[in-house]
Amino acid sequence: xxxxxxxxxxxxxxxxxxxxxxxxxxxxxxxxxxxxxxxxxxxxxxxxxxxxxxxxxxxxxxxxxxxxxxxxxxxxxxxxxxxxxxxxxxxxxxxxxxxxxxxxxxxxxxxxxxxxxxxxxxxxxxxxxxxxxxxxxxxxxxxxxxxxxxxxxxxxxxxxxxxxxxxxxxxxxxxxxxxxxxxxxxxxxxxxxxxxxxxxxxxxxxxxxxxxxxxxxxxxxxxxxxxxxxxxxxxxxxxxxxxxxxxxxxxxxxxxxxxxxxxxxxxxxxxxxxxxxxxxxxxxxxxxxxxxxxxxxxxxxxxxxxxxxxxxxxxxxxxxxxxxxxxxxxxxxxxxxxxxxxxxxxxxxxxxxxxxxxxxxxxxxxxxxxxxxxxxxxxxxxxxxxxxxxxxxxxxxxxxxxxxxxxxxxxxxxxxxxxxxxxxxxxxxxxxxxxxxxxxxxxxxxxxxxxxxxxxxxxxxxxxxx
Numbered sequence: 001x002x003x004x005x006x007x008x009x010x011x012x013x014x015x016x017x018x019x020x021x022x023x024x025x026x027x028x029x030x031x032x033x034x035x036x037x038x039x040x041x042x043x044x045x046x047x048x049x050x051x052x053x054x055x056x057x058x059x060x061x062x063x064x065x066x067x068x069x070x071x072x073x074x075x076x077x078x079x080x081x082x083x084x085x086x087x088x089x090x091x092x093x094x095x096x097x098x099x100x101x102x103x104x105x106x107x108x109x110x111x112x113x114x115x116x117x118x119x120x121x122x123x124x125x126x127x128x129x130x131x132x133x134x135x136x137x138x139x140x141x142x143x144x145x146x147x148x149x150x151x152x153x154x155x156x157x158x159x160x161x162x163x164x165x166x167x168x169x170x171x172x173x174x175x176x177x178x179x180x181x182x183x184x185x186x187x188x189x190x191x192x193x194x195x196x197x198x199x200x201x202x203x204x205x206x207x208x209x210x211x212x213x214x215x216x217x218x219x220x221x222x223x224x225x226x227x228x229x230x231x232x233x234x235x236x237x238x239x240x241x242x243x244x245x246x247x248x249x250x251x252x253x254x255x256x257x258x259x260x261x262x263x264x265x266x267x268x269x270x271x272x273x274x275x276x277x278x279x280x281x282x283x284x285x286x287x288x289x290x291x292x293x294x295x296x297x298x299x300x301x302x303x304x305x306x307x308x309x310x311x312x313x314x315x316x317x318x319x320x321x322x323x324x325x326x327x328x329x330x331x332x333x334x335x336x337x338x339x340x341x342x343x344x345x346x347x348x349x350x351x352x353x354x355x356x357x358x359x360x361x362x363x364x365x366x367x368x369x370x371x372x373x374x375x376x377x378x379x380x381x382x383x384x385x386x387x388x389x390x391x392x393x394x395x396x397x398x399x400x401x402x403x404x405x406x407x408x409x410x411x412x413x414x415x416x417x418x419x420x421x422x423x424x425x426x427x428x429x430x431x432x433x434x435x436x437x438x439x440x441x442x443x444x445x446x447x448x449x450x451x452x453x454x455x456x457x458x459x460x461x462x463x464x465x466x
Contacts, residue, residue, distance in 0.1 A: 048101075155167045201439050220288075262439055282462045299316065320334060341353045342379070369382075
């Protein structure tokens with residue numbers, strides 16, 4: 001049942017099996033798991049009148065050898081097993097118990113997932129036998145307290161802290177489970193985008209209405225402005241512009257070519273707190289729905305700022321907000337079409353190395369897991385654990401650590417290229433002098449497609465060493 005065991009346990013196991021009658025009238029308490037830095041872990045269940053013996057078996061990440069321990073006496077009110085095996089980030093620990101209670105035998109199994117040396121999830125089952133990998137030989141079980149530490153496999157990942165990491169280590173995580181955004185990890189962009197070659201019809205701000213946490217999700221909400229022509233637009237000292245403060249922080253009153261931003265949204269980044277080179281990033285998110293909305297889930301080199309233009313980007317995933325949008329060649333580029341890949345600049349022109357996946361449903365209809373595995377010689381793109389593309393070209397241009405960007409913008413020359421769109425599909429043209437004003441004046445064409453579904457909801461962001 002348990003594979004090869006030590007002879008000293010044979011009599012006990014025989015007793016357990018022979019006494020087991022299948023009637024579960026006693027409920028085993030949940031197992032308490034405590035992790036000690038670099039010195040193993042400890043599991044325990046509380047003592048109760050009638051408890052006689054406890055048999056523990058452990059398996060870490062389905063690896064052999066398994067560990068087991070036979071406890072015949074409670075200590076300080078608990079049935080405790082101490083193990084010297086080290087548990088690392090992202091490990092799964094299977095714990096199985098056989099308990100003798102009033103001469104009857106009860107069994108329980110729990111699975112724990114370890115993230116940042118704390119328990120992320122717990123799965124309980126009433127009855128489960130540990131199954132070991134099939135092969136020519138069974139999994140050898142060893143008795144505590146022999147050490148069975150997990151080997152650290154070298155990783156190509158480099159993190160900004162300079163610490164050495166092992167393959168599979170979780171090196172960044174935000175589950176957005178608090179009351180407020182973690183400002184030590186994330187910083188806001190505060191600037192408008194109504195200028196330069198990538199003109200976007202939006203201003204990013206840190207207003208609570210545009211960015212907040214709710215029910216375990218990061219909410220990034222684009223909101224249409226109430227007016228665009230009256231008064232001037234000044235961000236003052238809050239502005240985070242670097243490249244062109246005079247353009248990104250202010251819009252003069254009465255400017256013929258510019259209006260105040262027609263949409264306010266949010267964009268956050270980890271440039272000041274976390275960056276990495278090579279690794280696996282997972283983002284579980286629900287993308288925004290609404291005409292001319294565009295999500296930013298991407299990485300950007302640390303030598304550039306989130307505020308600058310002509311910045312290379314690793315776009316983890318994007319799908320346009322439009323429910324219906326086709327090119328001149330009748331290609332579907334609506335929100336049913338998912339893309340991921342690279343954007344680089346060549347003499348002022350954007351070049352994209354993309355892979356794509358067409359779905360029957362809009363990617364804003366539900367949550368999906370978007371994954372990019374960034375390696376020296378390849379980028380792998382996945383959605384919901386399925387690979388939909390690999391990129392081999394252009395990787396030499398991303399030879400430094402990158403930080404994470406999350407946001408929702410509106411328009412953009414590259415995001416919605418007039419050259420590929422059918423005529424008169426957009427209520428404005430990218431190259432016309434008063435494009436933003438045309439967009440605003442024709443808001444009846446697009447504002448009805450916006451609503452609660454126009455927010456981007458992010459469940460979590462996780463980065464693993466590769």
